[in-house]
Amino acid sequence: MVKKIFLCILVFVFASINISYSAQGQVEEYEQFKLFDEDYKLRLINTEVQNATSNFLRHNKNGEKYLQILDAFITKNAKDYKKLGGVYTRVTQYLYSKVDSNTDLVSAFMMRKDDTIFKLLYVFHKKLEYHLKGNLPVYKITYKANSQPIESVADGKYLSYYDTGELNRIQYAINGKMIFEDIVFHKNKKVYFSGDVLDGKYIGMVDMYDENGDFLEKYYYSHGGILEKVEKFTQEPTGFGGNFSRVTMTIYFNEKGERVKVEELDPTNFDNPKNIYYFKNNVPYLKEVYEDIHPFNPKTKQDSGKSISVLKGTIPLDSQGESHGKAIFYDYEFDQVEKKYKSMELDMVHGKKEGIVIQYYPNGKIRNKTQYKNGEEYGTAIFYDENGEKTTEIEIVDGQKYRQVTPFVNGKQGASYFVDENFKEIK
Structure with a gap:
C-alpha cells in the first residue's frame, strides 16, 4: 500500500515537473520569438535613407568586418542548415557585428533558396551601439521613459475599466510577466495606444x-526605454514615409560561402530591386540599375x-565596386x-567618365x-537632330568657365557666341 502511494506521489510529482517544464519552455520559446520578432520589426525602420551598398562594396574597415563575420557563418552552417530551425520560422538567424556607434550597422537573417544558394537579408541602421552577445543588441538610448517593469502577477488576461464602466485596458500575463499586446482605450472605445510588452517592459x-x-504619435521602445519618439510622421500609400524610409538588400551566397549576387531593394517597394550586383570569387564585377x-x-x-x-543600365565594376568599363x-x-x-553609352575608369559619351x-x-x-x-560636344543632322557645337574654352556655342542650320554654320558655365550668354 505504501509502495503504491509512493509511486502515485512520484508519478504526480514527475508529471507536475513535466508540465511545469513544458510550460516554462513554451514561455521561454515565446519570449525568445517575441523579442526576435519585435526586434526585427524595430530594425526595419531607418531614420534616414543610407547609401548602404557602399559600406561593403568599397571594402572599408567596418564593411569588411561585416563580411568576414557573415562569410564565416555561412561557410560554417551551409552543410548543416537544418540546425537553424526552431521557433524562428520566418527568420532563421540573426547576426550582430560590433561596430562604432557612429557608423551604419547591419542586422541580417538567413534563408535558404535552394540546395546551393543561401540568402542573407541585410537591414542597415545608423548610430546605435551593437555587440556580439547572443541575440540581444545593446541600444544607445537617447532618453529613458517607462523603464520600470510591471510587478509580477498571476497568469491570465487582465481587463481594466474607467470609473464610468468603459473598458480602459487589456493586458496578458504568462509566467508572472506581462507579455503579448497591451491595448489602452479611450472612453468612446477607440484605441488610445497599443504596444507589445516583454518581461514587463514595452518593446518595439x-x-x-x-x-x-x-x-x-509613434514611439520605438527597447526594453521599456524609448529608443525614439517620432516627432513628424507621414504615412505614404506604399509604406513608411518621412524620416522612416527603409534600405534593405538581399545577398546570395553559394555553398562555399562566396557572394554571388546582391540585390539592393527599393525602400518603398521590396518586390522591386534598385540595383543588382554580381560577384565572381567574392569580388563585384557588374551592376544593373533598375527603375x-x-x-x-x-x-x-x-x-x-x-x-x-x-532595367535602366548595366555598369561594369572594379574590385572596389567603382564603375570601370563600358x-x-x-x-x-x-x-x-x-x-x-x-x-x-560611356566608358568609365575607376568611377570617372573617360572618352566620348554618346546619347x-x-x-x-x-x-x-x-x-x-x-x-x-x-x-567639343556635338548635338544632332533625329535625322542625324548636326545642330550645334559647344566647345569648352578657358577650363570650365566659358563655352563657345556654334549653331548649324541645314548644314550651314551660323554665328558663334559665348556662354558662361550656367549657359547664360556673355555679351
Whole structure:
C-alpha cells in the first residue's frame, strides 16, 4: 500500500515537473520569438535613407568586418542548415557585428533558396551601439521613459475599466510577466495606444491615437526605454514615409560561402530591386540599375496605374565596386514598356567618365557626343537632330568657365557666341 502511494506521489510529482517544464519552455520559446520578432520589426525602420551598398562594396574597415563575420557563418552552417530551425520560422538567424556607434550597422537573417544558394537579408541602421552577445543588441538610448517593469502577477488576461464602466485596458500575463499586446482605450472605445510588452517592459513600436481614431504619435521602445519618439510622421500609400524610409538588400551566397549576387531593394517597394550586383570569387564585377516606371499612353494621357520595374543600365565594376568599363543605359517608349532602346553609352575608369559619351534617340540616331577626361567635360560636344543632322557645337574654352556655342542650320554654320558655365550668354 505504501509502495503504491509512493509511486502515485512520484508519478504526480514527475508529471507536475513535466508540465511545469513544458510550460516554462513554451514561455521561454515565446519570449525568445517575441523579442526576435519585435526586434526585427524595430530594425526595419531607418531614420534616414543610407547609401548602404557602399559600406561593403568599397571594402572599408567596418564593411569588411561585416563580411568576414557573415562569410564565416555561412561557410560554417551551409552543410548543416537544418540546425537553424526552431521557433524562428520566418527568420532563421540573426547576426550582430560590433561596430562604432557612429557608423551604419547591419542586422541580417538567413534563408535558404535552394540546395546551393543561401540568402542573407541585410537591414542597415545608423548610430546605435551593437555587440556580439547572443541575440540581444545593446541600444544607445537617447532618453529613458517607462523603464520600470510591471510587478509580477498571476497568469491570465487582465481587463481594466474607467470609473464610468468603459473598458480602459487589456493586458496578458504568462509566467508572472506581462507579455503579448497591451491595448489602452479611450472612453468612446477607440484605441488610445497599443504596444507589445516583454518581461514587463514595452518593446518595439507603440502607436498612439486620439479619440477620433486619428494617428497622434509613434514611439520605438527597447526594453521599456524609448529608443525614439517620432516627432513628424507621414504615412505614404506604399509604406513608411518621412524620416522612416527603409534600405534593405538581399545577398546570395553559394555553398562555399562566396557572394554571388546582391540585390539592393527599393525602400518603398521590396518586390522591386534598385540595383543588382554580381560577384565572381567574392569580388563585384557588374551592376544593373533598375527603375520603377508607369507605362504612359500619350494619346489617352493615362497610365496603367501599376508600377513596373525595368532595367535602366548595366555598369561594369572594379574590385572596389567603382564603375570601370563600358556602361550602357536604356530608356523606354511611353506607350509600350517593351520598346527599350539604348539611350547612352560611356566608358568609365575607376568611377570617372573617360572618352566620348554618346546619347541616342529612340530611333537609334545619335543625339549628342561629349568628350570627358578624368571625369571632367572637355573639348567639343556635338548635338544632332533625329535625322542625324548636326545642330550645334559647344566647345569648352578657358577650363570650365566659358563655352563657345556654334549653331548649324541645314548644314550651314551660323554665328558663334559665348556662354558662361550656367549657359547664360556673355555679351
